[in-house]
Amino acid sequence: QQISRMLTKLFQRARLEKPGQVDPRGADFTLSLLVAMYDRSGTGYVKIRSVAAALIALSGDTLLAKYRAFFQFYAVPAGKAAWMTRSALRSLLTDLNQIPAIVGEGCPLSCVEIAIHDCFHGVLKSAVVEEKFLSWLRSEPAVLLWLSTCYRLSATEMVSHQARCR
Numbered sequence: 001q002q003i004s005r006m007l008t009k010l011f012q013r014a015r016l017e018k019p020g021q022v023d024p025r026g027a028d029f030t031l032s033l034l035v036a037m038y039d040r041s042g043t044g045y046v047k048i049r050s051v052a053a054a055l056i057a058l059s060g061d062t063l064l065a066k067y068r069a070f071f072q073f074y075a076v077p078a079g080k081a082a083w084m085t086r087s088a089l090r091s092l093l094t095d096l097n098q099i100p101a102i103v104g105e106g107c108p109l110s111c112v113e114i115a116i117h118d119c120f121h122g123v124l125k126s127a128v129v130e131e132k133f134l135s136w137l138r139s140e141p142a143v144l145l146w147l148s149t150c151y152r153l154s155a156t157e158m159v160s161h162q163a164r165c166r
Contacts, residue, residue, distance in 0.1 A: 003051055004027070004031050007026075007027040007030050007031055011027040033102070034046060034051055037050075037098040037099065037102050038050045038051070047095075049073055049074070049095070053073065053096055054095070056069045056070060056073070057096055057099055063137075064134070066151075067133075067138075070092055070096075071133050071134070073092075074092040075088060076088055083125075083129060084127055084128050085126060085127040086116055086120060086126065086127075089115075089116050089133075090112060090113075093112045093116070093143055094109075096143075096144060096147070097111075097143065099146070100146045105146065111142065112143055114142075115141045115142070115143040119141070
């Protein structure tokens with residue numbers, strides 16, 4: 001119910017900002033998608049952090065903004081800094097992997113473990129700072145290749161050319 005209320009407010013704001021461009025059923029459709037991705041056993045419980053990850057991933061923001069937001073939601077605070085631990089990265093990648101999995105394109109758990117190993121390659125500590133995390137994401141790890149591909153596809157939809165074709 002909390003997620004439903006949040007989505008309703010979110011889509012109401014979007015309708016005000018972009019009149020006529022937002023489907024009035026958007027909140028219901030989004031909630032159905034989130035429940036299908038994150039509550040497969042029908043418990044009625046969905047982690048808010050998983051919802052945030054999905055909404056960030058599916059947003060129209062830039063890849064770098066998405067990557068920073070992922071770090072913000074999943075990193076573990078450590079004084080004035082924050083660190084992405086292996087466990088936090090595993091949670092993030094598992095949550096994000098549910099998006100392509102809903103259409104039958106998810107990768108096995110081994111992909112997540114390989115990605116974690118790659119992110120922490122050459123790191124002596126048990127966690128990485130934001131810049132290392134962002135650098136790893138910019139290298140387009142296979143487990144998240146769908147994210148950059150979807151971003152590029154949506155970015156090309158905004159391109160218009162003044163050329164006429166036959």
